[in-house]
Amino acid sequence: MQVILCEDIDKIGVAGETKSVSEGFARNFLLPKGLAYPATPGNLKKWESEKHLREIKLVKNLESARTLAAQLESVALSVPARAGREGQLFGSITTAAVAEALLGKGFSVDRKTIDISAPIKTLGAHEVTIRLHSQVEARLKVEVVSS
Known part of the structure:
Protein backbone atom coordinates (compact mmCIF):
# COMPACT_ATOMS: atom_id res chain seq x y z
CA MET A 1 0.00 0.00 0.00
CA GLU A 50 0.45 22.51 2.45
CA LYS A 51 4.18 21.94 1.91
CA HIS A 52 5.22 25.55 2.62
CA LEU A 53 3.40 25.67 5.97
CA ARG A 54 5.00 22.41 7.07
CA GLU A 55 8.47 23.66 6.14
CA ILE A 56 8.01 26.75 8.32
CA LYS A 57 6.80 24.58 11.21
CA LEU A 58 9.73 22.19 10.73
CA VAL A 59 12.25 25.04 10.92
CA LYS A 60 10.64 26.33 14.14
CA ASN A 61 10.66 22.84 15.66
CA LEU A 62 14.32 22.38 14.70
CA GLU A 63 15.29 25.71 16.26
CA SER A 64 13.41 24.96 19.49
CA ALA A 65 14.99 21.49 19.63
CA ARG A 66 18.47 23.01 19.26
CA THR A 67 17.87 25.52 22.06
CA LEU A 68 16.45 22.77 24.30
CA ALA A 69 19.49 20.59 23.51
CA ALA A 70 21.83 23.40 24.54
CA GLN A 71 19.90 23.86 27.79
CA LEU A 72 19.86 20.12 28.54
CA GLU A 73 23.58 19.71 27.92
CA SER A 74 24.34 22.40 30.49
CA VAL A 75 22.22 20.72 33.20
CA ALA A 76 23.94 18.76 35.96
CA LEU A 77 21.57 15.87 36.56
CA SER A 78 21.77 13.77 39.70
CA VAL A 79 19.73 10.57 40.10
CA PRO A 80 19.54 8.99 43.56
CA ALA A 81 19.52 5.19 43.79
CA ARG A 82 20.04 2.51 46.41
CA ALA A 83 23.46 0.92 46.16
CA GLY A 84 25.60 -1.67 47.88
CA ARG A 85 29.01 -1.15 49.43
CA GLU A 86 30.96 -1.60 46.17
CA GLY A 87 28.82 0.92 44.30
CA GLN A 88 26.60 -1.65 42.59
CA LEU A 89 22.98 -0.55 42.34
CA PHE A 90 20.05 -2.66 43.48
CA GLY A 91 18.42 -2.66 40.04
CA SER A 92 19.32 -0.12 37.38
CA ILE A 93 18.61 3.44 36.31
CA THR A 94 15.87 3.45 33.66
CA THR A 95 14.76 6.02 31.12
CA ALA A 96 11.75 6.73 33.35
CA ALA A 97 14.07 7.65 36.25
CA VAL A 98 16.06 10.00 34.01
CA ALA A 99 12.84 11.59 32.70
CA GLU A 100 11.60 12.06 36.28
CA ALA A 101 14.89 13.70 37.31
CA LEU A 102 14.67 16.02 34.29
CA LEU A 103 11.10 16.90 35.26
CA GLY A 104 12.42 17.88 38.68
CA LYS A 105 14.80 20.29 36.92
CA GLY A 106 11.93 21.78 34.87
CA PHE A 107 12.35 19.86 31.60
CA SER A 108 9.48 17.77 30.30
CA VAL A 109 11.05 15.03 28.17
CA ASP A 110 9.29 11.88 27.00
CA ARG A 111 11.06 8.78 28.32
CA LYS A 112 10.82 7.16 24.87
CA THR A 113 13.22 9.77 23.48
CA ILE A 114 15.88 8.95 26.08
CA ASP A 115 18.50 6.42 25.00
CA ILE A 116 20.69 4.65 27.54
CA SER A 117 23.33 2.77 25.54
CA ALA A 118 24.29 0.33 28.32
CA PRO A 119 22.35 -0.42 31.51
CA ILE A 120 23.33 1.92 34.33
CA LYS A 121 24.06 -0.35 37.29
CA THR A 122 26.86 1.48 39.11
CA LEU A 123 27.31 4.74 40.97
CA GLY A 124 29.12 7.55 39.19
CA ALA A 125 28.87 9.56 35.99
CA HIS A 126 27.17 8.13 32.92
CA GLU A 127 26.21 9.58 29.54
CA VAL A 128 22.64 9.50 28.22
CA THR A 129 21.41 10.59 24.78
CA ILE A 130 18.09 12.35 24.25
CA ARG A 131 16.63 12.46 20.72
CA LEU A 132 14.80 15.79 20.53
CA HIS A 133 14.40 15.91 16.75
CA SER A 134 15.44 13.74 13.83
CA GLN A 135 18.45 16.04 13.41
CA VAL A 136 19.10 17.03 17.04
CA GLU A 137 20.42 14.92 19.91
CA ALA A 138 21.45 16.09 23.36
CA ARG A 139 24.15 14.28 25.30
CA LEU A 140 23.50 14.53 29.00
CA LYS A 141 25.78 13.68 31.92
CA VAL A 142 23.90 11.77 34.62
CA GLU A 143 25.48 11.39 38.04
CA VAL A 144 24.13 8.39 39.95
CA VAL A 145 24.42 8.97 43.69
CA SER A 146 23.64 6.73 46.64
CA SER A 147 20.38 7.56 48.40
Missing part, protein backbone atom coordinates in the same frame (compact mmCIF):
# COMPACT_ATOMS: atom_id res chain seq x y z
CA GLN A 2 1.32 3.45 -0.90
CA VAL A 3 1.23 6.02 1.93
CA ILE A 4 2.39 9.60 2.45
CA LEU A 5 4.30 9.93 5.72
CA CYS A 6 3.16 12.79 7.95
CA GLU A 7 6.03 12.49 10.42
CA ASP A 8 9.55 11.11 10.47
CA ILE A 9 9.39 7.41 11.33
CA ASP A 10 12.55 5.51 12.24
CA LYS A 11 13.60 2.95 9.63
CA ILE A 12 10.66 3.89 7.36
CA GLY A 13 11.28 7.42 6.07
CA VAL A 14 10.88 11.14 6.61
CA ALA A 15 7.77 13.29 6.49
CA GLY A 16 6.52 13.96 2.98
CA GLU A 17 7.89 10.82 1.40
CA THR A 18 5.63 8.41 -0.44
CA LYS A 19 6.46 4.91 0.75
CA SER A 20 5.20 1.45 -0.01
CA VAL A 21 4.31 -0.42 3.21
CA SER A 22 2.35 -3.56 3.95
CA GLU A 23 -1.45 -3.30 4.20
CA GLY A 24 -1.48 -4.42 7.82
CA PHE A 25 1.21 -1.96 8.94
CA ALA A 26 -0.64 0.88 7.24
CA ARG A 27 -4.14 -0.01 8.47
CA ASN A 28 -3.22 -1.08 12.00
CA PHE A 29 -0.45 1.37 12.87
CA LEU A 30 0.26 4.26 10.51
CA LEU A 31 -3.26 5.37 9.58
CA PRO A 32 -4.95 5.12 13.03
CA LYS A 33 -2.12 7.04 14.71
CA GLY A 34 -2.17 9.75 12.04
CA LEU A 35 1.41 9.06 10.99
CA ALA A 36 0.50 8.62 7.32
CA TYR A 37 -2.24 9.13 4.73
CA PRO A 38 -3.14 6.83 1.84
CA ALA A 39 -1.34 8.06 -1.29
CA THR A 40 -4.41 8.96 -3.34
CA PRO A 41 -4.23 11.68 -6.01
CA GLY A 42 -6.31 13.99 -3.80
CA ASN A 43 -4.08 13.49 -0.78
CA LEU A 44 -0.94 14.01 -2.90
CA LYS A 45 -2.33 17.32 -4.19
CA LYS A 46 -3.34 18.41 -0.66
CA TRP A 47 0.10 17.48 0.69
CA GLU A 48 1.85 19.57 -1.98
CA SER A 49 -0.37 22.60 -1.29
Whole structure:
Protein backbone atom coordinates (compact mmCIF):
# COMPACT_ATOMS: atom_id res chain seq x y z
CA MET A 1 0.00 0.00 0.00
CA GLN A 2 1.32 3.45 -0.90
CA VAL A 3 1.23 6.02 1.93
CA ILE A 4 2.39 9.60 2.45
CA LEU A 5 4.30 9.93 5.72
CA CYS A 6 3.16 12.79 7.95
CA GLU A 7 6.03 12.49 10.42
CA ASP A 8 9.55 11.11 10.47
CA ILE A 9 9.39 7.41 11.33
CA ASP A 10 12.55 5.51 12.24
CA LYS A 11 13.60 2.95 9.63
CA ILE A 12 10.66 3.89 7.36
CA GLY A 13 11.28 7.42 6.07
CA VAL A 14 10.88 11.14 6.61
CA ALA A 15 7.77 13.29 6.49
CA GLY A 16 6.52 13.96 2.98
CA GLU A 17 7.89 10.82 1.40
CA THR A 18 5.63 8.41 -0.44
CA LYS A 19 6.46 4.91 0.75
CA SER A 20 5.20 1.45 -0.01
CA VAL A 21 4.31 -0.42 3.21
CA SER A 22 2.35 -3.56 3.95
CA GLU A 23 -1.45 -3.30 4.20
CA GLY A 24 -1.48 -4.42 7.82
CA PHE A 25 1.21 -1.96 8.94
CA ALA A 26 -0.64 0.88 7.24
CA ARG A 27 -4.14 -0.01 8.47
CA ASN A 28 -3.22 -1.08 12.00
CA PHE A 29 -0.45 1.37 12.87
CA LEU A 30 0.26 4.26 10.51
CA LEU A 31 -3.26 5.37 9.58
CA PRO A 32 -4.95 5.12 13.03
CA LYS A 33 -2.12 7.04 14.71
CA GLY A 34 -2.17 9.75 12.04
CA LEU A 35 1.41 9.06 10.99
CA ALA A 36 0.50 8.62 7.32
CA TYR A 37 -2.24 9.13 4.73
CA PRO A 38 -3.14 6.83 1.84
CA ALA A 39 -1.34 8.06 -1.29
CA THR A 40 -4.41 8.96 -3.34
CA PRO A 41 -4.23 11.68 -6.01
CA GLY A 42 -6.31 13.99 -3.80
CA ASN A 43 -4.08 13.49 -0.78
CA LEU A 44 -0.94 14.01 -2.90
CA LYS A 45 -2.33 17.32 -4.19
CA LYS A 46 -3.34 18.41 -0.66
CA TRP A 47 0.10 17.48 0.69
CA GLU A 48 1.85 19.57 -1.98
CA SER A 49 -0.37 22.60 -1.29
CA GLU A 50 0.45 22.51 2.45
CA LYS A 51 4.18 21.94 1.91
CA HIS A 52 5.22 25.55 2.62
CA LEU A 53 3.40 25.67 5.97
CA ARG A 54 5.00 22.41 7.07
CA GLU A 55 8.47 23.66 6.14
CA ILE A 56 8.01 26.75 8.32
CA LYS A 57 6.80 24.58 11.21
CA LEU A 58 9.73 22.19 10.73
CA VAL A 59 12.25 25.04 10.92
CA LYS A 60 10.64 26.33 14.14
CA ASN A 61 10.66 22.84 15.66
CA LEU A 62 14.32 22.38 14.70
CA GLU A 63 15.29 25.71 16.26
CA SER A 64 13.41 24.96 19.49
CA ALA A 65 14.99 21.49 19.63
CA ARG A 66 18.47 23.01 19.26
CA THR A 67 17.87 25.52 22.06
CA LEU A 68 16.45 22.77 24.30
CA ALA A 69 19.49 20.59 23.51
CA ALA A 70 21.83 23.40 24.54
CA GLN A 71 19.90 23.86 27.79
CA LEU A 72 19.86 20.12 28.54
CA GLU A 73 23.58 19.71 27.92
CA SER A 74 24.34 22.40 30.49
CA VAL A 75 22.22 20.72 33.20
CA ALA A 76 23.94 18.76 35.96
CA LEU A 77 21.57 15.87 36.56
CA SER A 78 21.77 13.77 39.70
CA VAL A 79 19.73 10.57 40.10
CA PRO A 80 19.54 8.99 43.56
CA ALA A 81 19.52 5.19 43.79
CA ARG A 82 20.04 2.51 46.41
CA ALA A 83 23.46 0.92 46.16
CA GLY A 84 25.60 -1.67 47.88
CA ARG A 85 29.01 -1.15 49.43
CA GLU A 86 30.96 -1.60 46.17
CA GLY A 87 28.82 0.92 44.30
CA GLN A 88 26.60 -1.65 42.59
CA LEU A 89 22.98 -0.55 42.34
CA PHE A 90 20.05 -2.66 43.48
CA GLY A 91 18.42 -2.66 40.04
CA SER A 92 19.32 -0.12 37.38
CA ILE A 93 18.61 3.44 36.31
CA THR A 94 15.87 3.45 33.66
CA THR A 95 14.76 6.02 31.12
CA ALA A 96 11.75 6.73 33.35
CA ALA A 97 14.07 7.65 36.25
CA VAL A 98 16.06 10.00 34.01
CA ALA A 99 12.84 11.59 32.70
CA GLU A 100 11.60 12.06 36.28
CA ALA A 101 14.89 13.70 37.31
CA LEU A 102 14.67 16.02 34.29
CA LEU A 103 11.10 16.90 35.26
CA GLY A 104 12.42 17.88 38.68
CA LYS A 105 14.80 20.29 36.92
CA GLY A 106 11.93 21.78 34.87
CA PHE A 107 12.35 19.86 31.60
CA SER A 108 9.48 17.77 30.30
CA VAL A 109 11.05 15.03 28.17
CA ASP A 110 9.29 11.88 27.00
CA ARG A 111 11.06 8.78 28.32
CA LYS A 112 10.82 7.16 24.87
CA THR A 113 13.22 9.77 23.48
CA ILE A 114 15.88 8.95 26.08
CA ASP A 115 18.50 6.42 25.00
CA ILE A 116 20.69 4.65 27.54
CA SER A 117 23.33 2.77 25.54
CA ALA A 118 24.29 0.33 28.32
CA PRO A 119 22.35 -0.42 31.51
CA ILE A 120 23.33 1.92 34.33
CA LYS A 121 24.06 -0.35 37.29
CA THR A 122 26.86 1.48 39.11
CA LEU A 123 27.31 4.74 40.97
CA GLY A 124 29.12 7.55 39.19
CA ALA A 125 28.87 9.56 35.99
CA HIS A 126 27.17 8.13 32.92
CA GLU A 127 26.21 9.58 29.54
CA VAL A 128 22.64 9.50 28.22
CA THR A 129 21.41 10.59 24.78
CA ILE A 130 18.09 12.35 24.25
CA ARG A 131 16.63 12.46 20.72
CA LEU A 132 14.80 15.79 20.53
CA HIS A 133 14.40 15.91 16.75
CA SER A 134 15.44 13.74 13.83
CA GLN A 135 18.45 16.04 13.41
CA VAL A 136 19.10 17.03 17.04
CA GLU A 137 20.42 14.92 19.91
CA ALA A 138 21.45 16.09 23.36
CA ARG A 139 24.15 14.28 25.30
CA LEU A 140 23.50 14.53 29.00
CA LYS A 141 25.78 13.68 31.92
CA VAL A 142 23.90 11.77 34.62
CA GLU A 143 25.48 11.39 38.04
CA VAL A 144 24.13 8.39 39.95
CA VAL A 145 24.42 8.97 43.69
CA SER A 146 23.64 6.73 46.64
CA SER A 147 20.38 7.56 48.40
